[in-house]
Amino acid sequence: xxxxxxxxxxxxxxxxxxxxxxxxxxxxxxxxxxxxxxxxxxxxxxxxxxxxxxxxxxxxxxxxxxxxxxxxxxxxxxxxxxxxxxxxxxxxxxxxxxxxxxxxxxxxxxxxxxxxxxxxxxxxxxxxxxxxxxxxxxxxxxxxxxxxxxxxxxxxxxxxxxxxxxxxxxxxxxxxxxxxxxxxxxxxxxxxxxxxxxxxxxxxxxxxx
Numbered sequence: 025x026x027x028x029x030x031x032x033x034x035x036x037x038x039x040x041x042x043x044x045x046x047x048x049x050x051x052x053x054x055x056x057x058x059x060x061x062x063x064x065x066x067x068x069x070x071x072x073x074x075x076x077x078x079x080x081x082x083x084x085x086x087x088x089x090x091x092x093x094x095x096x097x098x099x100x101x102x103x104x105x106x107x108x109x110x111x112x113x114x115x116x117x118x119x120x121x122x123x124x125x126x127x128x129x130x131x132x133x134x135x136x137x138x139x140x141x142x143x144x145x146x147x148x149x150x151x152x153x154x155x156x157x158x159x160x161x162x163x164x165x166x167x168x169x170x171x172x173x174x175x176x177x178x179x180x181x182x183x184x185x186x187x188x189x190x191x192x193x194x195x196x197x198x199x200x201x202x203x204x205x206x207x208x209x210x211x212x213x214x215x216x217x218x219x220x221x222x223x224x225x226x227x228x229x230x231x232x233x
Contacts, residue, residue, distance in 0.1 A: 028110060028114045029155045029156070030111055030152075030153075030154045030155050032154040033157075034122070034125060035167075035213060036197065037167050037183055038166070038170035038171040038174075039161075040220060044158070045061050045120055047218075048221065048224065049061045051221075055229075058113075058115045060106075061120075062106060062107065062119050063119065063120035064099055064122060065094075065099070065102070066102070067119075068101060068105050070105075071098040071099075074094050074095075078091060079182065088135070095130065099145065107119065108152070123145045124208070126144075128194075132192060132199060133193045155231060156231045159197055159209065159211065160211055160213035161212060162212075164194055209227050211224055
């Protein structure tokens, strides 16, 4: 059986990842693809338990290295227990966040170093990389405004960071996108959700062809 495609969706807070994944999941199924949508950190019980710790707004004392290691641990379990088995069965996997998030948030914005955090995650993932990554680029001011307007969305420890932190996250993402242009496609997330989904679909359809 042929290996499935691993597609990750990245972006800062409020960039519209969840909305996009819902639209892509529907479109992939309509096109006859078997698809699994999941998220990081989370997706399985062990990783969801780690998510609860790392995103708890009360855990303000968490050290940056602890944070990076917890994300990597959740990622490893999620990959081994859920993502890799699905890919081996030929399923297209859509994942909300993967290693690039750690590179941008912990590596760049927290100042641990993109390469240092990359090493932690190479150990965790055994070098597994997405076939395609969609990076939803958005001014942090717009993303944070969207979060405040969405009462249904969970507000986590990263959401309440200052604007300067979220600006560094965006800078980190742009650096990572420049480093891996063969894999990462940047999409303007300030456009309407329908337009973002349409542009993203063109890249996914080409990858699946």
